[in-house]
Amino acid sequence: MISGLYEGQDGDSRLALRVDVDGPRPTGRVSGDLFTVAGSTTSYAGSFVVGAPAVRAEGDGTRVEGRGAFTFDTPDRHVTVTVTGRDGTATLAGHDFRLAHSSPYFRSVLLEQDSVAGTVPFVSYGTGSLPAPTGCPARTLSVAAAYAEAGVELTLAPPGVIPVDGAGTDLAWDDAELHHAMTQHFSAYADGPAWRVWLLVASRHVSGYRGIMFDYEGASQRQGSAVFHDEIKGTTPQAQRAQLRTYMHELGHAFNLLHSWQKDLAVPPQPLGPEGGFGDLSWMNYVQNYRPGGEPGYWAAFPFQFTDAELVHLRHGFYRDVAMGANAFGTGAAEATPFEQPVEGDPGLRLELRAKESFGLGEPVVVELKLAVTGGPRATHGHLHPDTEFTQVSITRPDGGTVLYRPMMRHCVDASPQIRLDDRNPAVYRSAYVGHGRDGHYFQRPGEYRVRARYVAADGSRVLSPPCVIRVRPPAGRDDHAVAELMLGEQQGKLFSLLGSDSPALRAGNQALDELLDRYGGHPLAVYARLVKGLNAERGFKALTAGKRLRVRPPDPEQGIEHLSRVVRQDGIDNITLNLVLRRLARAEARRGDLARAGAVLDRMVGLFAAKGVNPIVLGQIRRQADVTRSVIATGL
Template identity: 45%
Template structure:
């Protein structure tokens, strides 16, 4: 029982921006005072000097000029006398003493950077972005909460347009915040005392209030550094690859100042500190080794020493030689399973000679792929984000493709124009995302790739008002009447009505980012399809003649963000759009597909096996030996063996058979590499029955059928069985003719170097 003279006070913190509230004060903040250095300032949202007329808002240049004059003897004398005379009648003006010698301006410390409040309760990481390199006049922060021995992320906030002034020698930035949680305390007022470069950096104080002026919480944050965020980078190297080190941007014409850049310093210029973990290892792969997506993901989970299935500012970059998709693939952000965006790779097969052009592209690929890990889309694909943003094909950014550069208004476009004007930097919107995006939208392992631009629900693409592109895009699904669990494949055909340059058929697969697929589901939501693996290829163009049809098929049943897409019976509406080389966006008609419920016990058992997340990823990769997908591969084995006569068993044989038809590279924890060689006997035993089941109307779609036969032929040729390879290609050509497939489909049967 409290002493009669004691006052029993209960303190409750509702959320981090609110001040502690007491049980007896009617909900009014107990301490409504402003920080000491702001005690005489105007209400939140206004900045004033009590000893003079209001200081006008400063531009970025004006602010730096003002800051550069502070710290002189004259300015200090004026500041002291202004403070001591405040409130007295104005008397005779005392002459200002003139120093014996001129006093040079003293440089002031940069206020922009990262600050952190003490641990306990809510802890704030504060980011101030008002001066220094490319200031954006923004504020942002992330809150974490401590409970016992654990710390948890609470939420993030961003002030998009801060008003910046200098008051009594303090930098003051004020603005209204967007928060990830509901709050009325949205006005942020950050105060940073100015310091010279000879003084230690000062703490930043943030005071929250409501738009009406009710004062909320106050946090005093110690300086941590000038970088807005810090990320750890671990790099590994495939044997035989000389990894990128640095590039002198003055060695070739460009649009920026000459300087030496590494991937780390490129991000440093953007305000992101990249720390080298020092864990660089060499992966001893055999000569002529070729990576595939399944091997890459398995290598990351096994060899990235900091990899975990949780969000963290840690990322892995593999410097590799060659990918099975060929020399056009320069880089890949392959980690879109589970907690995503934690790993990427660059491929050196055609850019390893060490010429200035090669070094420039090595730098570009490394920064570009790491940008995807920070959740940055291509400049010309911003409309693919959730929700879509305007495309910026004229952006001089790391995230643009040089070949796709098109500033419009008749200005020079293409790769030469891009490199000639490129300042080796991100554009302003990308810079804002890197520095001030909500934590989960930036951190590796956070939100799925492409989400986080805003909170709106995505919608189907609208019909163009006019379309004179000379291109038509058609879509249909296979099979036409799937039952629950059946892998759904989207067949796309681009028809060229007017001869022009277009992307080749293989680049029309959604995994290359030129085609976007949206799926409206019976549950009422719309999924903007995110392929679990994103490829960045050199976008070579082909001259298409009038009437030419470019086909491609893509498995769309598994999504990097939504997981299994077709997991409910009902009607689905599917639409696609293609971004042509000239920037035209060609939108397909909608196609409808009805997914039927399981018709019996076996249908239900097969559906349950096929709808697992690991099965979806295994189908996307067409099989894998990675331990992380062992459960999914076991489910496919069960379907192939225990439900061999079920119509959907053909898809299990497809994934298992393709996986057997190719080598798999496993990277052990110690960095050693083992390669499981092709098992052609197993591949034939699985794929040939799948091929036979698809010769008629059922089974695999026609394009996948021809593609699989071509893949199996290449595997036989690689093992020296040229006769078997020729037989498979001849059989595939006959099937393509019987099914009246477009001529481009036969390109999948091209003879390999080994054959």
């Protein structure tokens, strides 16, 4: 067998060459990454892949050759590799490299895993513990062993345990805390590409997710993932199997693998598998959405491996498209194609986008999504918010260019409870802040934008909304200019995405919002600064110390009430966000010890929306939300 990783050098050029023509699951490819060496500095120069090389015996060795696709211009695209024993030669792009076999794996990644005290990290699962598909050999799979089967070596750093100081072990993490934990305490975190990734085993997420690849913004992403022990814990074979799948799935995102039904959103677009991607037998599919058969059908057929196309990406994707901290998730460029209506098919659902008539420059752009039934009753899932990625949003700028909204945090949902849309429940609604995401601010200049959304239904159907026109007004005076500058900073955008944060990495953004409130507190856009400040104060905030101990800043109900009360009194925010603010304000009043005022806030919430004339079905939902909040408050939060 000659497949594996080879390394060689020709002058100041170094080559990492991957030969993949025999051995387990060969993809029939040769690929490589080229680097330039200058003194003690090594810089990335480019990559190539030969998709279908000719392979033939030559003397005591093997000759592999073909025409390659390169990331850089070269007059000669022919690649020739000769392997004899453990050594060989490679000729490509004007270089002749002498090769030495380096590893049976195609790539090697350092995995640093920390766990919060009280959680139990996954170790391994025996695939013969439960019925498996015919032809799937029984073996013991750890996360490292499963990636080894894909040709990727995971080198494990010594694991760390994060003590919990005075906060108990039942701790719910939010996105802001996860992002802060990684940027401050992942020892290998860096502003640049490298083969290393951090996995945090936390107790639970505030929204109940099983896992999240939370490093999804900025220039150096895909370095951090988390799994949530409370959602997948257990020692039964079913629990161990679910843990393996969750760990593999979240780390797969760090390698730039998309969900199975999203590959058409990659740049360049990739073909979807069967059933619009829901039929993929892959770590990257959702088991509950597998078609046909849902979760039972998935496990009855899943061979515990990546698909062939995913295997090609892991082994032979261009360096910057795979290495952590390099190209952005799911794309090699920011431009996208606006969504188009399907050629045929009636899913029985209608998707609409709504927004304010106009926004001031710098004002957070929030849209309301409505999914409604158009005929007889329909069952689908309720994951309408674009952060769960069953819904995507495209934004066409005034200059005609189009970008996809990419959330700062991407949430993986391992449960998709069905909702029934009918005469009694004709529609579901979500509010989404789409003004800032992984690519920064999307509405940075005055003008007219066209926004569309696409929802992937439970049966794989694509439901496309009509365009929603969003107008951004130019500043009308000096104060408008000053406020826009204070709102449009990158850190401020992150704070709006995270609904506030204590992270020192976002200190400048918090200072800008403080300046806005101090100098322009009467400006209409000040309501958004108060929103962020109030929501962040009302909750606690977890942070890891330099010694990787967990410290919790307790909620500050007084500060939360001060800001959120003024948000409620000031116009500007949308109805769904106002609903959230009122429920959090009630929680802050309860934390201050005034249960009567907390109840009054919830009564006011119901009365306010009744006065707005919302339809009776939605008003009934608001009443139920108020009742749930009362019950939570009654249990002592």
